Amino acid sequence: MSGWNTKKRFWKDVSVSEQDAGFGVLLDGRSLKTPAKTAVIVPNAKIAEAIAAEWDAQGDQIDPLSMPVMRWANAALDKVALQHAEVADMLADYGGTDLLCYRAVSPEALVARQAEAWDPLLDWAAERYNARLVPVRGVMFQAQDAGALERLRQEVHAFSNFELAAFHDLVSLSGSLILGFAAVEDLKPVTELWNCSRLDELWQEEQWGRDEEAHALAETKKSAFVQARNHFDLCSD
Structure with missing residues (x-):
């Protein structure tokens, strides 16, 4: 679930989950994904928590411009990797x-x-x-x-x-x-x-x-x- 295909908030809870390859971000218990459908698994808890905070701070309408850490993660995972x-x-x-x-x-x-x-x-x-x-x-x-x-x-x-x-x-x-x-x-x-x-x-x-x-x-x-x-x-x- 990426959340980038809709403008409206569709989740209630945001959490961070430690995984074998790093740390993931969960929206209502489901793994967050990039626009290219790559699982958002980041190197450390600091990055995951920063991403989670950006998603948690969204109002009724999603504003990607208010999520610079998420956009950086997208670039790292979908492009640089x-x-x-x-x-x-x-x-x-x-x-x-x-x-x-x-x-x-x-x-x-x-x-x-x-x-x-x-x-x-x-x-x-x-x-x-x-x-x-x-x-x-x-x-x-x-x-x-x-x-x-x-x-x-x-x-x-x-x-x-x-x-x-x-x-x-x-x-x-x-x-x-x-x-x-x-x-x-x-x-x-x-x-x-x-x-x-x-x-x-x-x-x-x-x-x-x-x-x-x-x-x-x-x-x-x-x-x-x-x-x-x-x-x-x-x-x-």
Whole structure:
């Protein structure tokens, strides 16, 4: 029973059940399933309890947008679990064109701000993963060291299905593999890392004023970025 094929609440009780492969969520004693009919069996009780809380909080009408943990579980079970290597490779490829490596040519004040915010992150990755990525000015592609990219790729492949589903959002929303790693390793507060990904846009706002529509979209993405970091944290026992 998934509950995704109806808009009305059809259950009364929500519970968590420990099973051989992990923890399941039950609606009126029946196993919860994803939209693809995969049984919702998650790695630990924290994730199961968070999903159960989202279902229990629903009113008469089901609102999938109010269930971010459930949507993350759906992605992990219906998508990542079926193509873990492909998803990992796709995310690792961000390292070859990482946002932090492509710097402005001018003005010098923006160039300096990028260096101040982004160089320490690249230095951290070089030390933490033995993977030095080199920044360049301009948008012309510059190949990074193949060995460094391979070491980062191995780190991505080591994530579990649920970790990788959360990591996917961290990397794709920020445009940076390094910011994704920094987020899951708590290198800086998650909102500070998000602002690093928007450094150019924030600079433009300072110069020309805020575009309210663009700002609203950025705030939505920021919320999703923070949620993804919280989801990754749920993976730890």
